[in-house]
Amino acid sequence: MSQLPWHDALTTELAQLQAQQRYRRTMVREGAQGPRVVVEGKTLLSFCSNDYLGLAADPSIRAAFCQAVAEEGVGAGAAHLLGGHSQYHHQLALALAAFTGQQRVLLFSSGYQANLAVLAGLLTAGDSLIQDKLNHASLLDGGRLSGATMRRYPHLDMAALQRRLTAVDSHTRCMIATDGVFSMDGDTAPLAEIMSLADQYRAAVLVDDAHGFGVIGHEGRGTVSFSQWTGTMPIQVGTFGKAFGT
Incomplete structure (x- = not known):
């Protein structure tokens, strides 16, 4: 197992964060994002989501994602300048420019x-x-x-x-x-x-x-x-x- 030369110092610093109740860890959510979510087996009311309009699990958006994946696959295959700029990227950039009133949009x-x-x-x-x-x-x-x-x-x-x-x-x-x-x-x-x-x-x-x-x-x-x-x-x-x- 690899170990950093300053492993002991990091262990001490992490222990200090835990003692100060400042240590953070990821928690596993099950299912779709929404006002109520299941986190590590518990159903909770979420006050930490940025999904302000509730679109993360919207059926029409999920369907559009599925259609795009069926047509284009799941990867761009290259950087935008080297062939990775798809028709969907282009259409999105044009739509965003019109929506915001800007001349151009980069993704x-x-x-x-x-x-x-x-x-x-x-x-x-x-x-x-x-x-x-x-x-x-x-x-x-x-x-x-x-x-x-x-x-x-x-x-x-x-x-x-x-x-x-x-x-x-x-x-x-x-x-x-x-x-x-x-x-x-x-x-x-x-x-x-x-x-x-x-x-x-x-x-x-x-x-x-x-x-x-x-x-x-x-x-x-x-x-x-x-x-x-x-x-x-x-x-x-x-x-x-x-x-x-x-």
Whole structure:
């Protein structure tokens, strides 16, 4: 059996987490996702699901999945650029662009990967990234990966955001990143104010709308729609793992 050289130290740290009641483990759920779930033999009322609209076990969506598997199989076979971009990927991207009002949509395996790709792809060393203090970890990790200078402002504090923007060299690229709906507290970013400041200081804006898509805005279009902003569109990152149920 393989064992890390620092196995004993890890064992001690895990024991400390258990003593502090901070040790977490996976629990096995049986059957479909729903308001009531069976976990390790017990029927429980679930308060921890992100399946906001109850679509994870919706019969029509399950049928569509089965049809797609019957037609396309269960794997893409390659990266998107090397032949793995199917007709269903293409149709989905077009439908999402029309739904959100964006020019184009790119698909990733997860929202976490999308945030990493957007930030690392658009920013580099010498650029500036300004983030809300309570942003999701994927935005922070993407910022670190990009190499950009990262500054954070107190949660939803627009005066502090403006001070951070004022301190940025106007000759460098700058991006503001924020959650749309903050997952821990449920509050929403004042996106119209953020977009106005971004226009004033020539900054781009990235909105992680994982918890906004399908929930707020006109017909569930998310935080941009909810804010009633009508100017230049921000970059929106969403996920199907929450309200869309997949």
